[in-house]
Amino acid sequence: MxxxxxxxxxxxxxxxxxxxxxxxxxxxxxxxxxxxxxxxxxxxxxxxxxxxxxxxxxxxxxxxxxxxxxxxxxxxxxxxxxxxxxxxxxxxxxxxxxxxxxxxxxxxxxxxxxxxxxxxxxxxxxxxxxxxxxxxxxxxxxxxxxxxxxxxxxxxxxxxxxxxxxxxxxxxxxxxxxxxxxxxxxxxxxxxxxxxxxxxxxxxxxxxxxxxxxxxxxxxxxxxxxxxxxxxxxxxxxxxxxxxxxxxxxxxTMLAKKTNELQQFVLENGLGKRSMKWTSIDADSNTITDFPRLTEGDIRNLTIGVYQLKTAKSYAAEHLTDDGLFEIFVSDDIPNIVSAKIQSRHTSSKKYSLWIKYDITILSWYCTCKNGSRVVGMCGHISCIIWYLAFARYQNESCGIRDWTEEVDDAARSIDSSEDEDTVDYDGQEE
Missing domain, CATH: 3.30.420.10 (Ribonuclease H-like superfamily/Ribonuclease H)
Structure with missing residues (x-):
């Protein structure tokens, strides 16, 4: 004492x-x-x-x-x-x-x-x-x-x-x-x-x-x-x-004076409407071999910061799981533009649609999230798709974000499995 x-x-x-x-x-x-x-x-x-x-x-x-x-x-x-x-x-x-x-x-x-x-x-x-x-x-x-x-x-x-x-x-x-x-x-x-x-x-x-x-x-x-x-x-x-x-x-300051031309193109041509024909592809597919290949330094220059690059890896880690694959779309009518849907990290029921225009490099981008129309840098959803298509899919390593879900008990997982077991056949009898 x-x-x-x-x-x-x-x-x-x-x-x-x-x-x-x-x-x-x-x-x-x-x-x-x-x-x-x-x-x-x-x-x-x-x-x-x-x-x-x-x-x-x-x-x-x-x-x-x-x-x-x-x-x-x-x-x-x-x-x-x-x-x-x-x-x-x-x-x-x-x-x-x-x-x-x-x-x-x-x-x-x-x-x-x-x-x-x-x-x-x-x-x-x-x-x-x-x-x-x-x-x-x-x-x-x-x-x-x-x-x-x-x-x-x-x-x-x-x-x-x-x-x-x-x-x-x-x-x-x-x-x-x-x-x-x-x-x-x-x-x-x-x-x-x-x-x-x-x-x-x-x-x-x-x-x-x-x-x-x-x-x-x-x-x-x-x-x-x-x-x-x-x-x-x-x-x-x-x-x-x-x-x-x-x-x-x-x-x-130069970019801040520009307008988002791709946003205007998307809205004027109704690219976000259901009537627009987009073909879903695998993110690893050879369908988009003309998408520019970039280094992480090149992508950092586009994002104008490291935060969006970090969130890109976290988004990619979620969407590369068995039940969360990327939804990437192309259209025969609109060359050099890819579309994608990304799950919100905050709300399970919300997905954001985005479009990326490219040639030999990334030209413009637009996302439907709150900050998705900016041209000074980009949101994490757009940076995720660019990071994956332009860089990560060519690498042998994973994105470095580990999913710890399997290490923890999940009551919902056991409920889902029991429901699958108690299926009902055409006679109305449990199998």
């Missing part, structure tokens, strides 16, 4: 010392200037994609993360710390990072009830000038956020701050327009860094676990200490050279 008390006092002393000396020098708006963020901690890709002013603005990426806590016996606190999204009690720190994953500031932690959504947290921080945020930012600065910050737009506009956020699907529409999908992809190309930071701080085991409620007064300190250590000793992301950033940004 004496040893435990000594350890507790040592931890408290270390925490207080770090918060007094180390953290203020490595975290918070007062420890770094806007000029340092702009010159040292802003990727050229982000500046090229988002900035349209003569003087370079400060670009900050914001998102709330979560630290899980125990269920409380205080019912008021229990209700207010319970997240309806995660379905468990937690506290929410708000992360503010640069486009190179440098952590500028941490706000909170806040409660997790609906009154403490991302917009409410940001609005409260600006009104109360938390950590001097209102003093630090200037007009024409850019906040890159997700859709949870939509109610902060008017406040940011009053301050002259531009908010970049993925688009919403308008009421009555089933998918984003090409322009909306393209602009959303430009935002997500920059915004992903805050998700990486959230994952990075969870690699510290203590913050990745469910913390005891006795530690709630110290959670904010622990998060700030970890973020300060990351800023001081962890390197920034390595996402290519200056020239690579400029090349990718130029490509994306």
């Amino acid at each position: 004496i040893i435990l008390l000594q350890i507790r006092r040592a931890v408290q002393s270390a925490r207080k010392a770090l918060m007094a000396e180390f953290v203020p020098r490595n975290l918070g708006f007062s420890h770094i200037t806007r000029e340092e963020i702009i010159q040292t901690h802003t990727r050229p890709l982000a500046q090229q994609i988002l900035s349209n002013v003569t003087s370079a603005p400060a670009i900050l990426v914001l998102d709330g993360t979560h630290i899980y806590i125990q269920k409380s016996g205080n019912y008021t606190f229990s209700r207010r710390s319970f997240s309806m999204h995660k379905r468990r009690p937690l506290l929410k720190p708000m992360m503010i990072v640069s486009t190179t994953e440098y952590i500028v500031s941490v706000l909170g932690p806040y409660l997790a009830d609906p009154k403490n959504n991302d917009s409410s947290i940001l609005n409260h921080s600006i009104h109360s000038n938390t950590d001097e945020i209102k003093t630090w930012v200037r007009e024409d600065d850019i906040f890159v956020v997700d859709r949870g910050f939509r109610d902060s737009e008017s406040l940011l506009n009053d301050l002259g701050i531009r908010m970049e956020m993925p688009a919403f699907i308008p009421r009555g529409q089933k998918q984003l327009s090409t322009e909306e999908a393209n602009s959303s992809r430009l935002v997500t190309k920059v915004r992903w860094v805050v998700e990486s930071v959230n994952g990075r701080i969870k690699t510290w085991r203590y913050l990745g676990k469910t913390l005891p409620n006795s530690q709630i007064p110290c959670i904010g300190d622990y998060v700030r200490i970890v973020c300060s250590l990351c800023n001081k000793y962890r390197p920034p992301i390595n996402s290519g050279t200056f020239d690579d950033d400029i090349t990718i940004a130029s490509t994306m």
Whole structure:
């Protein structure tokens, strides 16, 4: 018991010392200037994609993360710390990072009830000038956020701050327009860094676990200490050279101005209607030998990122099972276009139709999913078909995604097998 008390006092002393000396020098708006963020901690890709002013603005990426806590016996606190999204009690720190994953500031932690959504947290921080945020930012600065910050737009506009956020699907529409999908992809190309930071701080085991409620007064300190250590000793992301950033940004901004010609062709000619004659083929069939053969690097250039390439392998792993083969179609009337149907990874009853036009290379694509009309990159459904037809079917290895279903008991499987055994013959007697 004496040893435990000594350890507790040592931890408290270390925490207080770090918060007094180390953290203020490595975290918070007062420890770094806007000029340092702009010159040292802003990727050229982000500046090229988002900035349209003569003087370079400060670009900050914001998102709330979560630290899980125990269920409380205080019912008021229990209700207010319970997240309806995660379905468990937690506290929410708000992360503010640069486009190179440098952590500028941490706000909170806040409660997790609906009154403490991302917009409410940001609005409260600006009104109360938390950590001097209102003093630090200037007009024409850019906040890159997700859709949870939509109610902060008017406040940011009053301050002259531009908010970049993925688009919403308008009421009555089933998918984003090409322009909306393209602009959303430009935002997500920059915004992903805050998700990486959230994952990075969870690699510290203590913050990745469910913390005891006795530690709630110290959670904010622990998060700030970890973020300060990351800023001081962890390197920034390595996402290519200056020239690579400029090349990718130029490509994306150029593509964002284009329309989806294949989408227009599909809709005008009714390629998605049942009356259209498509012939189903085996994905390994020699029927489509003229489909271009690409390397994974070539496909990555089409997807403009690695995420869609990763999801392509997961989609392929599902559709290459015995009961989930690819549905790929060709038409004699429409050369150099393949069609396919891909199972949604979220909804069992939903499949998406897609079309890919090709020649000696991939020319255009269109999918009926929410983001399927964009030309800045592509959705995971399209990347799956391209990855398989252009690359994977020529490889001897599997896609590397293992199905663990056979390793786990399945009640549905036993029910299905028993029903098959109890079949009924033409006399009405069980066989």
